[in-house]
Amino acid sequence: MHGPSPAKLLYHFHIVGQDFTIAGEVSSKIRRILQQIGASPDTIRRISVATYEAEMNVVIHADEADVTLEADAGIIRITIADHGPGIPDVEKAKQPGFSTASEEIREMGFGAGMGLPNILRCADDVSIDTVVGEGTRITMEFLNSPEA
């Protein structure tokens, strides 16, 4: 599915589940890297939104996740692999407003059911591999374009 050429930049990050105080840190770091390589504002915006949503999904639902950022001048690929409950019905989860977040988390202002829909809207390509009881791996691809 993915192109054969290996991405040049490779970064690894770690997300800790249930820790709302540092949620968003990984997307901030990725944002800075993208600014430094001169990705276009639009690319940065789409990636910021999608990574933040994916990061929040991990914080809300999973124990932890490993994040990989691969980037070259053509494509930016972000993979988020978590150890979590998995998604029983991916098609349902793609629907705006569908959420399995607890009441407690919704009261905190999260879990509005826009995570996957926003990711699908922002990324140029998304693949979701999930096994119930084991975890979920989301791979998002974005076409990279230089600053306009």
Place this chain on the structure above:
Amino acid sequence: MAERTNTFHAVRLIQDECKGCVNCIKHCPTEAIRVRGGKAEILELRCIDCGECIRVCPNHAKTAVTDSMEMLKDFRVRIALPAPALYGQFEEKITPQDVLDGLIDIGFDDVFEVALAADLITVQVRRELEKSGVVRPLISSSCPAVVRLIQVRFPNLIDNIVPVVAPVRLAALLARKEAARRFKVAEDEVGIFFLSPCPAKVAAIREPVGFHSRATDGVIPISEVFGLLGKAIRRNRRSNRPRVRPRASPLGIGWARAGGENQAVALGRQISVDGVHNVIKVFEDIERGKLSNVDYVEALACVGGCVGGVLAVENPFIARRRIRMLTEPSPGEKSGNRQSPESMVDSLDDSLFRHEEPIQPRPAMALSDDMEEAIQRMERMEAILETLPGLDCGSCGAPTCQAMAEDIVRGLGVETDCVFVLRERLQELAQELGELSSKLPPAMKRSESHEQDELERMLGWSGRAPRK
């Protein structure tokens, strides 16, 4: 890509006063300062003229380029544009009326309150918020340091800036027309002087963002007129003869403090954020789409709002209280303005409220204009970063180890600029030197005792019993 640069910056360094400490580099919100050769250097592409460095410099080595009262003599008619923050600089018994009269006493022919323009801008901002389908949240355009911050660090948010000019711009345009009419002179014989709490306004006025024309002739710091004006006000209070009619509403004056603009606009879901580092946090959240349920963001670079500007004099917290008290009209008091702000806005040309050209992104974070090269530099930067201690001490002249690594790949530094790397290298060198120094030629060397024994044994020396 040709990088757009704002050639004019209001924040400057006074070379002789700078001791080369790291206070300013650590506080700069855009990492725009480096210490080189014992002096701070401002990277022009990144500077947003917020004045944080002026605030934190213990040696007062940072200053703002401004105009002085001297400039008044270059014009036939001189109009003062007092920033709303000016009303908060004096003790409580001094009213806006006193302040405006005082401005006449110190050499101005008339006054146009920026707070009055704020009343009109309030109406326009409200109308923008009422339009459906526009970007959310809208961000106030009133703080010029925030607008520049968006250009440099958040180019994505340019479309979120409310398409209405800042009050000082509108005030200047209206004041010039009014003065030309009233004093029967040509518009270019009118000198418009903004009395400013802030260096970013100086830059915004000399080199406007979103305009190709300049509307204000001079920017005089509040700190420069403070003494003169205070004296004039106290002298004048005895004569008690009003000469200028205040027209701004209490809510317009309220724009001087954080929260005041929102209080005036009072529409939709608003948040107010002050202090440039807090603004950055909120902007990151906006970019992630986290604040799409907010309609309006009043974002001010200075803590407390404009009363916290580095060119203001009074303690910002005291000034903020005074402004808040002025914002609460005493019972029975009427605004001096005969016309409602809404009807004034309707009588004016809409173009007065609009930017003349789009606000341009000014991204200054990329490691190279060429992405391939930027990525290569990025890899090198990460490798260099591994070797740095991560203390972010600033001794190298860059604010963080990361910033230093960036500088190195940009060709602006070497690894041994880091005192810890340098010490490590020296240690290695010293060790090597020590080892080398013990390696004397055999002819000179005093041998170790076991070597001596071996030598003696080989040479067949006798007279000593071989050791066991």
